[in-house]
Amino acid sequence: MRILISTWSLQVGGGEVLAMNLAAELQRRGHEVYVFNQRAELIDHDLVARLLPPQVKVLSMADNPKSTFWAYKINALQGLLGRPATFYNQRQQAYLAECLLRYKIDVVSSHATVSDDICAPVVERLGLPLVITEHGEYTKFLQEGRRDFLPVLQVAKRILAVSDYCRHKLERAFPSLPPCRQCTMALLRKLMLPRQLVVRWLFRPKHLYSAWWRGGLRTKAGGTPYKRFSR
Incomplete structure (x- = not known):
């Protein structure tokens, strides 16, 4: 299956890291995966090189400087001129549509409200299925009394929420x-944390968990301390 994962940026952040790890895992399972970065200038190249395998192609407006x-x-x-500044988004939607057609994408997975907003009209026009992941932003909008995002959510074929609360x-x-x-907690752990760290965490004795979260202690066997969010 050809899958395009769209996100707001490719920098350090919960939704961004989850999206990149999801892309890596889907590629590992044999799918052809592309990542569309909605803000081309917001990219941590070292992080991308660490999380995304070279087979996952990153697309953005930087392709057309x-x-x-x-x-x-x-x-x-x-x-x-006092008009809505919409031209950049229009060009971005045009390039997104071009990429969806060029790479014959089967499904789009979106991971930010801004990304959802840009993807929804494009995939609806092309007749492609859209999966929206709610990372908590729509829940915040609801708390603020907003309901204007409903048309975007209605375009989705499936909505995934990062918590039962959302x-x-x-x-x-x-x-x-x-x-x-x-999304199950097992899946979130796997996608949010580096794979080596997850494996080490799962197979460590339970009495070491609290020590790990306090910043890391040497084990009784003389092992090296854990470093949070490090490989």
């Missing part, structure tokens, strides 16, 4: 939403 330059200029001009909030606010499921 001249087009990106003029898109930003026209965006700024729209703002100066899932319940969405289902209560919008009973007619597409099927909404919670």
Whole structure:
């Protein structure tokens, strides 16, 4: 299956790391995976090199630097004229559509509200299935009294929530939403933490867990201390 994973940026962050680890795991399972970075300038190249295998192609507006330059200029001009600055997003949606067709994508997985907003009209026009992952942003919008994002969620074929709390909030606010499921904690652990760390954590005695979270202690056998979020 050809899968495109869309995210807001490729920097350090919960949703971003989960999206990159998801891409790596899907590629390992034999799928053809692409990552679309909505903010081309927000990229940690060292992190990408560490988390994404070379077989996963990263796409963004940086692929077309001249087009990106003029898109930003026209965006700024729209703002100066008092108009909505939408030209860059329009160009980005056009490039996203081009990528979906060029690489014959079967399904799109989106991991940020801004990404959802950009992807939804494109995949709807092309007739592709969209899976939206709710990382807590829509729940925050609900707490702020917002409901304007409903049309975006209605485009999705499936909605995944990172917690049961987020899932319940969405289902209560919008009973007619597409099927909404919670990501299991086992899956989240696997995708959020480096693989070597997960393996070591799972096979360590339980009495070492609390020591690990306090910053790391040497084991009785003289092992090296754990370092949080390190490999």
